[in-house]
Amino acid sequence: MTYNPEPEIEHYLKRLSKAAHGLPRGRRRELVAEIEQHIRDALVETPVDSEAEMLTLLDRIGAPDEIAAAAGDRPVTRSTAMETCAIILLLVGGFLGFVGWIVGVVLLWRSSVWTLRDKLIGTFVIPGGLATGLFALGFVFAGGVGAQVCSSSPAVPGSLTAGKPTTYAQVLRYAERGQLRNVVFQPAQQEIDATYQGKTLVVDAPTDQSMTQLQNVLARHSVPFDASGTEKETCTGGLSTLGAIALLLALATLVMAPIATSIYLGRRLERQKFAQRPEPAI
Amino acid sequence: MVVVQAPLISQMRRGTLQYCVLALLADEERYGFDLVKELAEVEGMVTSEGTIYPLLARLRKEGLVETSWQESPSGPPRRYYRLTATGRAALEAFAGEWKRFRDAVDHFVEGT
Numbered sequence: 411m412t413y414n415p416e417p418e419i420e421h422y423l424k425r426l427s428k429a430a431h432g433l434p435r436g437r438r439r440e441l442v443a444e445i446e447q448h449i450r451d452a453l454v455e456t457p458v459d460s461e462a463e464m465l466t467l468l469d470r471i472g473a474p475d476e477i478a479a480a481a482g483d484r485p486v487t488r489s490t491a492m493e494t495c496a497i498i499l500l501l502v503g504g505f506l507g508f509v510g511w512i513v514g515v516v517l518l519w520r521s522s523v524w525t526l527r528d529k530l531i532g533t534f535v536i537p538g539g540l541a542t543g544l545f546a547l548g549f550v551f552a553g554g555v556g557a558q559v560c561s562s563s564p565a566v567p568g569s570l571t572a573g574k575p576t577t578y579a580q581v582l583r584y585a586e587r588g589q590l591r592n593v594v595f596q597p598a599q600q601e602i603d604a605t606y607q608g609k610t611l612v613v614d615a616p617t618d619q620s621m622t623q624l625q626n627v628l629a630r631h632s633v634p635f636d637a638s639g640t641e642k643e644t645c646t647g648g649l650s651t652l653g654a655i656a657l658l659l660a661l662a663t664l665v666m667a668p669i670a671t672s673i674y675l676g677r678r679l680e681r682q683k684f685a686q687r688p689e690p691a692i
Numbered sequence: 693m694v695v696v697q698a699p700l701i702s703q704m705r706r707g708t709l710q711y712c713v714l715a716l717l718a719d720e721e722r723y724g725f726d727l728v729k730e731l732a733e734v735e736g737m738v739t740s741e742g743t744i745y746p747l748l749a750r751l752r753k754e755g756l757v758e759t760s761w762q763e764s765p766s767g768p769p770r771r772y773y774r775l776t777a778t779g780r781a782a783l784e785a786f787a788g789e790w791k792r793f794r795d796a797v798d799h800f801v802e803g804t
Binding site: 426437440441444445447448450451452454470471472473476477480481 | 724725728732739740741742743745746747749766767768770771
C-alpha cells in the first residue's frame with residue numbers, strides 16, 4: 411500500500427493558517443499557498459513513502475509558529491491610533507448624531523489588526539454604541555412605558571368625595587343591618603356601589619381589606635354582591651413584574667453590550683500588537 | 693563546554709540572510725522553491741525553509757526584488773524572483789561592508 415501524504419499536508423497547512431491568524435487575510439492566504447506549493451515541489455523532487463519521511467520534510471520546512479512569526483515581523487512598529495479612534499467612536503460616536511459611529515465602523519473595517527469576526531462583533535454589538543442603549547433608556551422612562559400603575563394606593567380611610575355623601579362606615583352599618591342591595595365592588599376605582607332604600611350609593615373603599623370585610627358581612631346576611639371586579643388584574647397600562655424585569659434586563663444589555671465590545675476590541679488590539687513582536691527564528 | 697549563544701547565531705543569520713537571497717538573484721531570476729533549496733543546502737544558513745517565504749515577501753514589499761508568474765511545464769504557474777535596481781545597490785553596499793567587517797573580525801579571531 412502506498413503512503414498518502416495528503417492528510418499530513420492538510421493538517422500542517424491548517425496549523426499554519428491558524429498560527430498566521432494575526433496576519434491580514436490576503437497575506438495569510440498567500441503565505442499558506444506559497445508553503446503548500448513548496449511542499450508539492452519538494453514531493454515532486456523526492457517522493458515520500460512513509461509518514462516518517464513526510465514528517466522529516468515538514469520539519470525541514472519548519473514549525474508553523476516559526477513561519478507565522480517570521481511573517482508577522484514588521485520593520486516599523488505600527489501605530490494603533492486609528493484602531494484606538496475606531497474603538498472610541500464605536501462606543502460614544504453615536505452621541506455625535508450617529509455620524510460619529512459610522513466613522514467608527516469605517517475605521518474598524520479599514521484596520522488590518524482585527525479579524526473578520528472581530529469586525530462583525532464591532533459592527534453589530536450594538537449599532538450606535540452606548541448612545542443606542544442610553545437613548546432607549548431615556549425613551550422608556552420618559553414615555554412611562556415601564557411605570558407601575560398597579561399600586562393600589564388606598565384612599566384615606568373614611569374620606570368623602572364630592573357627590574358621594576356616604577362614608578364607608580355608614581355602608582358597613584347598613585350592611586350589618588342587611589339593608590344593602592345590588593352591591594358591586596369596583597377595586598379598580600376604589601369604589602363600592604350599592605342600593606340603600608332605593609337610593610344608589612357610591613362610596614370610597616378605604617382598603618382591599620375593608621372590601622373583604624364588607625363582603626364577609628354581606629355574606630353573613632346572604633346579600634348577593636358582585637365581587638368580580640376584585641378578581642381582575644388591577645394594573646392598567648403598566649407591565650407585569652416579569653415584563654418589567656425583562657425590560658430592565660434588555661436595557662442593561664443594550665448599555666453593557668457596547669462597553670463589553672469595546673473592551674473586547676481593545677484586548678484584541680493589544681494581543682495583535684504583541685503577536686507581531688516576537689522575533690522570527692530563521 | 694562553552695557554546696556560542698543561540699540568540700547571537702540567530703541574529704547574525706537574520707541580519708545577513710536577506711543579502712544571501714539578493715546575492716543568489718544577482719545573476720539570474722529564480723523560482724522560489726529553487727531559491728529556498730539552494731539556501732538550505734548550505735549548512736548553517738537556514739533552519740526552517742518555510743521562513744524564507746515571509747522574507748521574500750518583505751524584500752518584495754521593500755522593492756529589493758520583484759516577481760513574475762511564469763508557466764511551469766508541470767503544475768501551476770510559478771512565481772519567479774528577480775533583483776531590482778534598488779536590490780542590486782543594497783547588495784553591493786552590503787558586500788563592501790561585509791568584507792570589511794569580516795576581515796576585521798578575522799583579524800582578531802583567526803588563529804585562536
